[in-house]
Amino acid sequence: MVQAPHNLSCVLSIPGPIEVTDEVLFANAHPSMSHMSPDFAPVFGDCIRMTRQLLYSKDAQPFLIAGSGTLGWDQVSANLVEPGENALVLHSGYFADSFADCLETYGANVDQIKAEIGGAVKEADIESALKAKKYKIVTVTHVDTSTAVLSDIKAVANVVKRVSPDTLVVVDAVCSVASEEIQMDAWGIDVVLTASQKGLGTPPGLSILVASQKAVQVFENRSTPVTTYYGSWKKWLPIMKAYENNSAAYFATPPVNLIYAFHASLTQIMQGSVSLEQRFKLHQEASQRVKKAAEEIGFKGVPLSEDIQANGMSALYFPDGFVASDIIPRLLKKDVVVAGGLHASIKGQHMGASVVDSSRGDIDKIISAVKESLAEAKASKQ
């Protein structure tokens, strides 16, 4: 099965799914299969194992649940933080506000450290906050899709381990898993939460969360009951363990077809001709090409410096004198769908198949489309 020609809806679109390979779509059309079937259990088991490997962990516990990335916030808020406990949210864009909102819904006391727009939170500020108050968790958005700012999660984890070693480090990695390197064990990350539709190249509908054994222990030592039902690790932990042992178990029906699709994508990522290390390098190279080409014609990156630029997406201010309506409709006519951002910018993703499979020509196409659209916009103003 080969996909019909279609808009590159996701190469420079945000928020939204990225391009999906034919193999993954074909797997998503798997004939109906019971989630209790002995044929399905090892497929789910493989997904659990490959997800752990993808994050360079030996023993962290993946949770694969029908839902969007947002459900990961609920899982953290309701399983790891007890009502009245403190959470520190590092703010590098819009998604930190939402995570804070979620934590407060489940009763956490939330403090935020807000970076300036286009910046990441400074280590010295994190250190001061951790010294002033005891926090159960620190959350950091690896790549905030509103700003394309890449936070240095290894450095954040380092500060936390040094100043407040009991505090759990939670990474919102919705827009970074499989396009940015994440070494859970070596860096001391306790939770990585993400979704299927970005760097993992699978249709949306799967919440993917991986918890360190330390985090699982904190969950198990709660003194109050878990405050969610659907996202309760008390319910899901035995299910995930059963499937990892290649036997089926039931709490709530998993999204069977999406699990087949995720399996196809993980197999391409973990066992394909391009290694994981090479995949990260290709994302860096594609990102630099896109950003350089855009800057040459007058766009300017939202991130304040090169070292905090995401490699799987870009957020770009328009050249002086141009606004969203000058550019976006013209890109659309060239089959490239982008989204307007805050702060007079556009935002777009360049990750997954579009980056790894250069024969698709997606990156060249998007660069040409941006150049041509700006040229047309200039011409129309003369």
Place this chain on the structure above:
Amino acid sequence: MVQAPHNLSCVLSIPGPIEVTDEVLFANAHPSMSHMSPDFAPVFGDCIRMTRQLLYSKDAQPFLIAGSGTLGWDQVSANLVEPGENALVLHSGYFADSFADCLETYGANVDQIKAEIGGAVKEADIESALKAKKYKIVTVTHVDTSTAVLSDIKAVANVVKRVSPDTLVVVDAVCSVASEEIQMDAWGIDVVLTASQKGLGTPPGLSILVASQKAVQVFENRSTPVTTYYGSWKKWLPIMKAYENNSAAYFATPPVNLIYAFHASLTQIMQGSVSLEQRFKLHQEASQRVKKAAEEIGFKGVPLSEDIQANGMSALYFPDGFVASDIIPRLLKKDVVVAGGLHASIKGQHMGASVVDSSRGDIDKIISAVKESLAEAKASKQ
């Protein structure tokens, strides 16, 4: 695209997805599409409108969210019941215990009325309970998949309206929507919650809940904050309204491909050659054929009487002297996957495409397979 031959994994399998048509699977393999795309919004809007029509409602509010049917319990428990309020759970099988567990997780005081195994809760018992205490909601499982008992939700709603008109009537219809008639407005049902993978003939991963305007009003008049984030109607209500107006809005990423698949299935159900009324009749006929054939060879229905037998599934006690291991492996060899039930029974579904499209021959196949398997089991014991 036509599916490869495969086991009838769902005709008599429980819990699990039912057979899915080629058109629905093809839609599930739709190329990647942003949920913010103007092409996608009206597809989502159609799904909202058709879901409402399917339940014979003029103005009830559908919520279509990435998740399993279980997420519907969380939505009810966290949006409609405030901590400390009373909920009455009518118990006709396993799933009532779980719904009660969910309600208690979010702080409700739960009372249960338990029917005997194979029975439905009696109206007189409901009336007594409603007179003894004020309940915010009454929940009833339309078809409990552990017993195949069909509850008379019209009668339940009648009692509630008569004795305690403020109390909301919540129907867990995971195993009944599109195989049993549900008239929300005429019968006075306030919430119908279900999932994509049963009578709606779509792969699993979509939580489908429809709330009456009365229920929405109760939600809006809460005096305490909603106790979930991912399932909060405060977040989702504006999103559903936007999509129904054919414009995109963002809270959490919808399962785009599943929405395409759901659209394909709803279109077949609501606009296909078989009317909705005829669909229910076909389910009744297929159900009677299956149950009659099984009873002729010694199986016995778990439901205590004919008037409370589900039309979309069967739960059958084994003939005297036979156990699960005599029958289930033999059915599997004939490409029919079934599940063992509680109480020395097997349980299976007969709904959707298998019932409506008689040219598939699924029902005949399952009847023959059951007959042959029992005959083989008998022969092996002689």
